[in-house]
Amino acid sequence: MEKQFTETQRFYVEPKITLVGAGPGDPDLISVKGVKALKSADVIIYDALVDEALLNYAPKEATRVYVGNPSGDENFSQATVNQLMVDYALNFGHVVRLKGGDLFVFGRGYEELDYAASYSIETAIVPGISSAISVPGIQGIPVTHKGDSDSLWILSGTDSAGNLNKEIANAALSKATVVVLLGFEQLAHIVNMYKNIGKGRLPVAVIQNGSMKNEKIAVGLVNTIEEVVIEVGIDNTGPVLLVFGQTVALHNKFCSILSFLEEK
Numbered sequence: 249m250e251k252q253f254t255e256t257q258r259f260y261v262e263p264k265i266t267l268v269g270a271g272p273g274d275p276d277l278i279s280v281k282g283v284k285a286l287k288s289a290d291v292i293i294y295d296a297l298v299d300e301a302l303l304n305y306a307p308k309e310a311t312r313v314y315v316g317n318p319s320g321d322e323n324f325s326q327a328t329v330n331q332l333m334v335d336y337a338l339n340f341g342h343v344v345r346l347k348g349g350d351l352f353v354f355g356r357g358y359e360e361l362d363y364a365a366s367y368s369i370e371t372a373i374v375p376g377i378s379s380a381i382s383v384p385g386i387q388g389i390p391v392t393h394k395g396d397s398d399s400l401w402i403l404s405g406t407d408s409a410g411n412l413n414k415e416i417a418n419a420a421l422s423k424a425t426v427v428v429l430l431g432f433e434q435l436a437h438i439v440n441m442y443k444n445i446g447k448g449r450l451p452v453a454v455i456q457n458g459s460m461k462n463e464k465i466a467v468g469l470v471n472t473i474e475e476v477v478i479e480v481g482i483d484n485t486g487p488v489l490l491v492f493g494q495t496v497a498l499h500n501k502f503c504s505i506l507s508f509l510e511e512k
Contacts, residue, residue, distance in 0.1 A: 263337035265364045267357050269350045269376015272383050273487070274459040275299040282374045290341040293333055297348025297487060299460075311340065326356060330363040337369050348487075350378040354404055354429055378402075380427045383458030384491050387465055389499050391425045396494040399424040405431020405438070405490070412437050420445060425493035432456075432488035435474065442470045442492065451496035457486040467499050 266285045271277035286292065286305040293313045294303070303312055313332065315324040324332070329345075337343040351357030351373065364371050380402045381391055391400045401419040405428050406412060412434050419426045420442050431438065435454070442450060448471040456464045468476040470492070482488060496502065 261339065261341050262370075263367075264342045264370045264372070265333055265337050265345060265360075266342065266372040266374060267345045267347065267351050267360060268374040269355070269357075269378075270294075270298045270302060270346050270348050271377040272349060272379035272386075272459040273297070273299060273457060275301040277377050277382070277459060278302060279374060279376070282376070285344050285372070285374055286346070288342055289344040291336040291343045292346055293329065293336070293343060294346040295348060298346050302346065306344075311336070326359060330360055333360060334364060334367050334369065337364070338367070347376070348379075350376040353378045353380055353402065379458055379487070379489055380429060383455050383489050384427065384453065384495075386459055387453065387455060387499060389453055389491060390495050391427060391491075391493075393495045393498065396498070397423060397425040401426045403428050403431075405429065405434040417441055420447065420492070423494075425491065425495050428490040428492070431490050432482075432484050435477070435490065438490065438492075439470055439474060450492060451494060451499075451502060453491040453496045453499065454480075454482055454488060455491070456482045456488045458489055460486075462486070467496065467502055 268282045268285050270282065283305050286302065289306045289310050291311045291313060292303060292306050293315055296316050315329050333343055333345055345360060347355050347357065349355055361371055384391055392398060401424050403416055403419060403426065404413055416428065416438055428438065442448065448469065450470045452468055452470055452473040454466040454473060454477050464480050464482050466473060466476040466480040466482055
């Protein structure tokens with residue numbers, strides 16, 4: 249993994265860090281600007297939500313550093329990632345920090361940006377397509393739609409302590425589309441939350457591995473979605489996104505799914 253540079257070469261290294269959002273999963277959904285950053289990288293630091301096909305854009309001699317993600321078996325703490333990013337930049341030059349989705353939607357991008365700034369390292373930002381909007385969209389579910397939803401809530405399923413995010417209760421009371429990231433393990437609690445306020449017939453979609461070849465989707469009602477998730481085979485082995493709201497009824501299979509559920 250380590251490159252060997254002479255002291256003269258090290259002296260002329262110009263450190264730079266570019267934070268690049270890779271998008272929801274499909275490697276074709278990265279931006280042109282993101283690809284350009286990869287092509288000029290000396291080091292790429294990437295996580296588990298990044299398709300490794302994107303690494304092919306980088307020069308062959310570029311160092312590739314996998315840092316996993318917080319929920320995986322092989323992972324690095326955020327503090328470790330921050331330090332790796334800075335160390336590689338100071339020693340080798342241009343570091344591309346490649347992250348799934350968008351950098352600033354539960355991506356902890358600002359923490360990395362702020363850490364680089366503490367070393368006075370030049371930084372650049374390349375936004376990514378957020379899964380919160382694109383993954384439902386790929387399935388034909390708009391997060392806003394005239395007459396159904398004029399606003400959108402994007403929430404994490406848990407708070408910083410790992411407990412159910414209490415803000416979901418406020419979102420559930422609204423007519424907005426509610427997208428929950430990192431919330432699959434909280435699905436039962438969120439479903440009960442909606443049931444308790446009389447929204448058992450609200451449409452729901454649960455999407456796993458959005459935009460990827462192994463994508464799965466469960467569509468139903470709050471009252472039935474847990475059963476549908478089991479039938480479809482969605483689990484916690486890949487990123488899962490929850491969508492609560494009337495716009496889910498616009499999914500092309502919703503009418504047939506609803507008829508089937510009502511017949512049972």
